[in-house]
Amino acid sequence: MKRISGLVMVLVLVLLVSVAMAQEDPLAYYQQAKINWKAFEGTQLTIGLNKHPFTESLRPLLPIFEQLTGIKVAYVILPEEEFFEKLLIDLSSGGGIFDVYMTSPMFEWRYQYAGWIEDLNTYWNNPELTDQAWYNRDDFYEKPLRANMWDGTIAGGLGQGRWNGIPVMVEFFCQAYRNDLREKWGLTVPTTYPDLLDTLSKAAELGKQEKPQVYGVANRGIKSWSTVHSGYFTAFSTYGQKDLNPDLTAAINTPQAKEITKIWVDILQKAGPPGWPNYTWYDAKQNFAAGRFYEITDCDFFAATYENPAQSVVAGKTGYALPPAAPNGNITSNMWTWSLGMSSLSRHKEAAWLFLLWATAPQTMLDGTLKYDNFNPTRKSVWENPAVIEKTMKWGTKPGEYREIVDAMYAKYGDIRWTPNPDVTAIGDIWAEALHEAYENKKSVDQALDDAAVKINEFMAKWKK
Amino acid sequence: MSNLANGMELRQSFWRKNIALLLFLPAFLLTVGILAPFGYSVVMSFTNFNLTTGTSDFIGIGNYVKLIRDPEFWNSLKVTILFTIGAVAFEVGVGFIAAYLLNLGLVGQKLWRTLFLLPVMLPPTVAAIMWKLMMAPIQGVFNYLLQLVGLPGSEWLGSSSTALLSVILIDAYVFIPFAGMIFLAGVQNLPKEPYEAAAVDGVSNWFTFRKLTIPLLKPVIIIVLLFRIMDCLKHFDIIYAATKGGPASATMTLSVQSYYHSFRWTAMGYSFAHLVVLWAIVYVLSYFLVGQWKKAVSEVHGY
Numbered sequence: 001m002k003r004i005s006g007l008v009m010v011l012v013l014v015l016l017v018s019v020a021m022a023q024e025d026p027l028a029y030y031q032q033a034k035i036n037w038k039a040f041e042g043t044q045l046t047i048g049l050n051k052h053p054f055t056e057s058l059r060p061l062l063p064i065f066e067q068l069t070g071i072k073v074a075y076v077i078l079p080e081e082e083f084f085e086k087l088l089i090d091l092s093s094g095g096g097i098f099d100v101y102m103t104s105p106m107f108e109w110r111y112q113y114a115g116w117i118e119d120l121n122t123y124w125n126n127p128e129l130t131d132q133a134w135y136n137r138d139d140f141y142e143k144p145l146r147a148n149m150w151d152g153t154i155a156g157g158l159g160q161g162r163w164n165g166i167p168v169m170v171e172f173f174c175q176a177y178r179n180d181l182r183e184k185w186g187l188t189v190p191t192t193y194p195d196l197l198d199t200l201s202k203a204a205e206l207g208k209q210e211k212p213q214v215y216g217v218a219n220r221g222i223k224s225w226s227t228v229h230s231g232y233f234t235a236f237s238t239y240g241q242k243d244l245n246p247d248l249t250a251a252i253n254t255p256q257a258k259e260i261t262k263i264w265v266d267i268l269q270k271a272g273p274p275g276w277p278n279y280t281w282y283d284a285k286q287n288f289a290a291g292r293f294y295e296i297t298d299c300d301f302f303a304a305t306y307e308n309p310a311q312s313v314v315a316g317k318t319g320y321a322l323p324p325a326a327p328n329g330n331i332t333s334n335m336w337t338w339s340l341g342m343s344s345l346s347r348h349k350e351a352a353w354l355f356l357l358w359a360t361a362p363q364t365m366l367d368g369t370l371k372y373d374n375f376n377p378t379r380k381s382v383w384e385n386p387a388v389i390e391k392t393m394k395w396g397t398k399p400g401e402y403r404e405i406v407d408a409m410y411a412k413y414g415d416i417r418w419t420p421n422p423d424v425t426a427i428g429d430i431w432a433e434a435l436h437e438a439y440e441n442k443k444s445v446d447q448a449l450d451d452a453a454v455k456i457n458e459f460m461a462k463w464k465k
Numbered sequence: 466m467s468n469l470a471n472g473m474e475l476r477q478s479f480w481r482k483n484i485a486l487l488l489f490l491p492a493f494l495l496t497v498g499i500l501a502p503f504g505y506s507v508v509m510s511f512t513n514f515n516l517t518t519g520t521s522d523f524i525g526i527g528n529y530v531k532l533i534r535d536p537e538f539w540n541s542l543k544v545t546i547l548f549t550i551g552a553v554a555f556e557v558g559v560g561f562i563a564a565y566l567l568n569l570g571l572v573g574q575k576l577w578r579t580l581f582l583l584p585v586m587l588p589p590t591v592a593a594i595m596w597k598l599m600m601a602p603i604q605g606v607f608n609y610l611l612q613l614v615g616l617p618g619s620e621w622l623g624s625s626s627t628a629l630l631s632v633i634l635i636d637a638y639v640f641i642p643f644a645g646m647i648f649l650a651g652v653q654n655l656p657k658e659p660y661e662a663a664a665v666d667g668v669s670n671w672f673t674f675r676k677l678t679i680p681l682l683k684p685v686i687i688i689v690l691l692f693r694i695m696d697c698l699k700h701f702d703i704i705y706a707a708t709k710g711g712p713a714s715a716t717m718t719l720s721v722q723s724y725y726h727s728f729r730w731t732a733m734g735y736s737f738a739h740l741v742v743l744w745a746i747v748y749v750l751s752y753f754l755v756g757q758w759k760k761a762v763s764e765v766h767g768y
Contacts, residue, residue, distance in 0.1 A: 081709070085728050092516045092731065110731070114517045215603070221623075223711040274602035275623015277712030287603055422517050426730040436713040440625045459730075462518065 040351035041070030048101035057372035096345030108164035165339030172409040179319035200271035203294035216271025218284040225428020231297035250453035510737035528738035549697035560644025593706035625715035651685030
């Protein structure tokens, strides 16, 4: 009897311990840091957020921050283009609504010159506010971390000087295609751009027989720098091209630039989405996930949506491949990283810093990725976490296909390809207009790029020394 | 005593003298509130004001010279005029017919009038986003319906050949009720006597419409034209929400162009130059239309 009651007691104890472990205090992890989280209790912070999977991963975690610090967090979420415009109005008018906002290197270059973004080094080097060992900044992949640092040198100085933003996700541009349709139609995965044109043109024709119709390739097309930035710039830099010459004149109209742009426009005209110039990345992601496209040459991390059966009909049917190569075998990809930065107009800068530390701490980033699908991680510890590995290993036609691409991008192919300067998004807008003109057959590719180069030169004249 | 009386008198005369000034004050402040930013824009259009570089140096008519040489400016001027002509013709035409139908005393007239007014209560941006979804070439309902009846789909906002027409459609959806409402009020206020006289003379309906209704409604028509032309020339929200001025600048009005220069590219000085030109066009046209309206009113009412 005694032995039985002893066993019962042990069992109860085990049960209690496991319940306690399961309900482990989510604050405990953060409280290990030598940071006085309660120092700004009662403050309210306002965060400017883009409508984005990262935002969706951050929102459910915010109560942990509020509980940890006693700081209230309000946020504004807007679609991408409107978000950046609203942010510009807030910053330029001195409104100062946002303490923290989502940003990216291309925008930070402007904000830094205009004096709208804080240098995070000030806070990072303040031991009163920061526990560097606990935060472990070296855990970040170097490429996105460096991309958010700039010393203000036009056409140089990346990775040095000011620290403008902390990267929260990173994206490269790869090929995602419908492997089931590829097998059915007897297509191969393209390895060069002429090959891509050929394959996608065939796919667009074959897709007309499907019900509902399957289109060739999804790629964003709105009149914005972001249209240039993604699949197109990946192809453009693969052909060894740069946006600007060292003397800051436009380099978008070299013979090789024209060659790859012709192939690109041809792809869009033959296999792109109908109404491409009005097509956003939101449309592209949703339509591919809804099974309406054979291929997409946009963000790689959309895989998290495609492979989620609750949001996609192409889960388990999608293959991933590196972008095609140039004739000389060269492959590159552009890189985009969403970051969190602090407004120079914020009235609660220390509290905002605590928010940045919390939001980008290893545990928060892991929770965001594991529980709420924030991809691709910017911290090595998250990407290499066993549970994250288990989840992402399944993506692709063979185990580890997607992971290999991201690893190769980090290691070799991916990087930020734009030339650092404050007007980079304006250059991108003008360039996107040239793609529209060529796509709409208003001008030849040569003419459209030549005209855009003239406009870009006008824009860049003010930055020449 | 006399001191007190004097004091009261003084006070009274103070009010009497200054009451006009005081009553004028709110209107004055309002005018200053409107004119100050306008004056600021005009002044800044002569500078290289840029939010990124922080410069605002006087550059004379530099921005205007650049404007004249800028093919994009001329394109947006053309688009602005085409949009205005298309949208105003559509809205005035359909609005007039709608007002006529809503005045016939058909069954359920009250309900029809209420339903007719619904779009005008929508913020234009919301209407634009709603239509953008319906016009989406792949998943939109318009192409789905066209397909059902065996017609080929359109690219709507996504092609430079159909985009301008598509944004005119959206603008018409929002503002036809506005035009219709004013026409309806005008039709209801028409005097009965001339029509009775015409009936006695046994003239045709068409003759009555041409010789009586149109001339009598002329002031109302001009008012609708005035409002809609001014609004369409300045138009921004629907186009920006629907196409951002694309594709290939097919819907790039002056306001949208100016927005690109300011709130995307931070070149405020150049952006203001666009707006000053736009203001001049709106001013000249509205001056002309107000003159026409005064003339029409005096013709109809004899004063």
